[in-house]
Amino acid sequence: MFLRTYRRSPQRRLLRALVFIFGALFLLDLLTLLKHYREFSRNLLSHTYTELSTLPSPVQNQKIFICAQFWTNAKVIHDRWGQALLDLVGVLGKDNVYVSIYESGSLDNTKDILQVLDNVLAENHISRSIVLDPTTHADEINAGPLDEQGNPRPGWIQTTTVGAGKEMRRIPYLANLRNKALKPLFDLHSKGRNFDRILFLNDIVFQPSDVLSLLATNQGSYSAACALDFHHPPTYYDTFALRDSQGNSTIMSSFPYFRSLDSREAMLDGRAVKVQSCWNGMVAMDPSPFYEGLRFRALPDSLASKHLEASECCLIYTDMAASNLAGGGIYLNPAVRVGYTVEAYNTTHAGPDQNFVSSTGYVTGVWSNRIKRHLIPAVSAQAKEVAKKMERWVKDGSNSLEKREENGRICVIPEQHILIWNGWKHT
Ligand SMILES: *[C@@H]1O[C@H](CO)[C@@H](O)[C@H](O)[C@H]1NC(C)=O
Ligand SMILES: *[C@@H]1O[C@H](CO)[C@@H](O)[C@H](O)[C@H]1NC(C)=O
Numbered sequence: 236m237f238l239r240t241y242r243r244s245p246q247r248r249l250l251r252a253l254v255f256i257f258g259a260l261f262l263l264d265l266l267t268l269l270k271h272y273r274e275f276s277r278n279l280l281s282h283t284y285t286e287l288s289t290l291p292s293p294v295q296n297q298k299i300f301i302c303a304q305f306w307t308n309a310k311v312i313h314d315r316w317g318q319a320l321l322d323l324v325g326v327l328g329k330d331n332v333y334v335s336i337y338e339s340g341s342l343d344n345t346k347d348i349l350q351v352l353d354n355v356l357a358e359n360h361i362s363r364s365i366v367l368d369p370t371t372h373a374d375e376i377n378a379g380p381l382d383e384q385g386n387p388r389p390g391w392i393q394t395t396t397v398g399a400g401k402e403m404r405r406i407p408y409l410a411n412l413r414n415k416a417l418k419p420l421f422d423l424h425s426k427g428r429n430f431d432r433i434l435f436l437n438d439i440v441f442q443p444s445d446v447l448s449l450l451a452t453n454q455g456s457y458s459a460a461c462a463l464d465f466h467h468p469p470t471y472y473d474t475f476a477l478r479d480s481q482g483n484s485t486i487m488s489s490f491p492y493f494r495s496l497d498s499r500e501a502m503l504d505g506r507a508v509k510v511q512s513c514w515n516g517m518v519a520m521d522p523s524p525f526y527e528g529l530r531f532r533a534l535p536d537s538l539a540s541k542h543l544e545a546s547e548c549c550l551i552y553t554d555m556a557a558s559n560l561a562g563g564g565i566y567l568n569p570a571v572r573v574g575y576t577v578e579a580y581n582t583t584h585a586g587p588d589q590n591f592v593s594s595t596g597y598v599t600g601v602w603s604n605r606i607k608r609h610l611i612p613a614v615s616a617q618a619k620e621v622a623k624k625m626e627r628w629v630k631d632g633s634n635s636l637e638k639r640e641e642n643g644r645i646c647v648i649p650e651q652h653i654l655i656w657n658g659w660k661h662t
Pocket of ligand 2 (some may be wrong): 578581
C-alpha cells in the first residue's frame with residue numbers, strides 16, 4: 236500500500252509535467268504561427284496592386300505581348316474572358332500591348348466569338364493577330380501515323396491500348412500550338428519590334444489588377460512569374476507543371492503546398508516563391524530566351540513510348556535552365572490567384588483583405604505539411620520508377636542513331652496523354 240503510492244506519485248508528477256510542457260509548446264507554436272499569419276497577410280497585400288490609374292513602376296513603359304490559345308472555349312470568352320482582356324488592355328495602354336490568339340478546331344462557336352472580339356480590338360486600334368485555324372483534332376488524327384512519303388510522323392507512338400496501333404500524342408500537339416501562338420512575336424522581332432514581357436493567359440477568371448501584380452513580381456526582376464490557379468479551392472489546379480525550388484512536385488494540393496525549405500518559407504511569408512517550374516493559369520515571361528531560339532517542345536517519342544509524359548509548360552523551364560537562360564529566376568506569386576470559375580476566383584479573394592488562406596487554414600496547413608514531410612518519402616516510388624525507365628531509355632538507345640538525353644527529368648510523370656477527336660485521354 237505504502238510502496239505503491241510511493242511509486243505512483245512521481246510517475247504521475249512526471250506525466251503531469253509532460254502534459255504541461257507539451258501544452259505549453261503547442262500553445263507557443265500556435266501563437267507563433269498566428270503571428271506569422273499576420274505577416275503573411277500583410278506581405279500579400281503589399282504585393283497586390285489594386286490601384287489601376289498609375290502602373291506599378293516595374294510595369295511602366297513595358298511592352299507586353301499577350302498570348303492565348305483556345306479550343307472550344309466559347310462560353311468562357313463570351314461571358315468573361317473577352318471583357319477581362321479588353322479591361323486589361325485599357326489599363327496597360329493599347330500602345331503597350333500586342334494580342335496574339337490562336338484557336339484551332341473548336342467544337343462550339345468559339346470562332347464566332349473570337350471574330351467578334353477581333354472586331355472590337357480592330358475598332359479600338361489594338362495590334363493583334365487572331366488566327367482561327369479550321370484543323371480539328373479529328374483532322375490531325377485522321378492524317379494517320381505516316382506522312383505522304385510513307386515516313387513516320389513525329390508525335391505518334393505505339394500505345395498500350397489493345398489493338399489501337401499508333402496513336403497521336405497530346406503534348407507535341409499543344410507545344411506546336413503554343414509556338415504558333417508566339418509566331419507574331421518572332422515576326423515582329425525580325426522587324427525590330429521587341430517586347431519586355433510575354434503574358435500567357437489561360438481560359439481563366441482574372442482582373443487587370445492580377446496582371447499588374449504578376450508583372451510587378453520581385454520588383455519586375457524575373458525570367459518567369461506565375462499565378463496560383465484554382466478550380467476547386469483550397470486545392471490548386473495545375474500540378475502537371477509546378478515544381479518546387481528542388482524540382483519536386485508539391486507535397487500537398489492546398490496551402491502551403493511545398494516540400495523544399497526555400498519554397499515553403501517564401502509561401503508561408505506571403506512572398507514570391509522561387510520554383511523550378513510553374514504555369515498555373517497565367518505566366519509573365521522574359522522574352523529574351525525566345526529571341527535566342529527557345530521553343531516549346533515535348534519529350535521525344537521514344538521516351539513517351541515508355542509510358543512517360545511531361546508538360547511542355549515545364550520542359551520550357553528545364554530547357555531555359557540548360558542553356559543558362561533562366562538567370563532572372565522563376566517565381567510563383569501567391570499575391571496573384573486566378574480561377575477557372577467565378578466562384579473559385581471569389582473564394583480565393585475573400586474578406587476585406589481579399590485573402591485566400593484563413594488563419595485556421597494557415598495553422599492546419601503548416602501542421603499537415605510537417606506531418607506529410609515526415610511521412611512521405613522525398614523520392615517517391617513513382618519518381619524512382621520514372622528514373623529507372625529513363626535510364627533504360629538511355630541504355631536501349633546506345634546503338635540507335637537518336638541522341639538520347641533528356642534534361643527535363645523533374646517534369647516527367649508516368650502517364651500517357653493521347654489526342655482524341657473531342658479532347659484527350661489517358662491510356
Ligand atoms: C526532391 O527532394 C529530394 C530531397 O528532399 C531530393 O533528393 C530530390 O533530388 C529532389 N528532386 C527530385 C526531382 O526528386
Ligand atoms: C463574385 O464576386 C463579385 C464581386 O464581389 C460579385 O459581384 C459576384 O456576384 C460574385 N460571384 C459569385 C458567383 O460568387
